[in-house]
Amino acid sequence: MPPSFDGNNYSYWKTRMTIFIQSLDYQLWNIITNGHEIPTKIVDGQRVLKMNNEFNDHDYKLLQFNAKAKHFIFCALSPSEFNRVSSLDSTKEMCDRLMVTCNNRKFNPFILYF
Template identity: 85%
Template sequence: MTIFIQSFGYQLWNIITNGPEIPTKLVDGQRILNMNNEFTDHEYKLLQLNAKAKHFIFSNVDRIMVTYEGTNQVKDTKINRLVHDYELFTMLENENISSMYAHFNDIINALKGLGKVVTPRFR
């Protein structure tokens, strides 16, 4: 998504990630908003970029949501696969204790990294 937005302009990307550029002035040590009749040509360009950023976000909400939901589906699939590996974990025939332990730790750490904590079930 980053590259897609940047392809429309890095200034647009900067506004989307860092927030809008609001024309202000310093009065008695405090920042206050400029009045419309005080805007410079540069400030009008910043306001135009702010409007473009808002338009881009609103017109691409569906695309952004599909990306977000797709990311969640990928995460859920990884979690399901790792939980399956965890539940069916056995020592392989050609494995020693040390490599078995490392393999098991890899599964547990991958699950933790995805936000899934598994608790052992004793029989």
């Protein structure tokens, strides 16, 4: 079970969450820190997104890694923190938003989010 985050003590949670995810699957941690790879193809020398019906096994595996990482993040968040990141597509975006939100709270507790 991932460590719980309620919006307080982000540094502590981040350290615990890092070790938790790395211990399960280091590729998941790479997706969180570097962003996930979106299935693309080359058309006329330009990279374009693949349509769902063009996905191969490798594409599905990449998408599944991001979904697994999102699952771990979502399971660790309190409802208010979940609401801050639930609309984002990538786990990197989610973690970046949590970090910025929590760091801003230290300096200005009156900032309104969403």
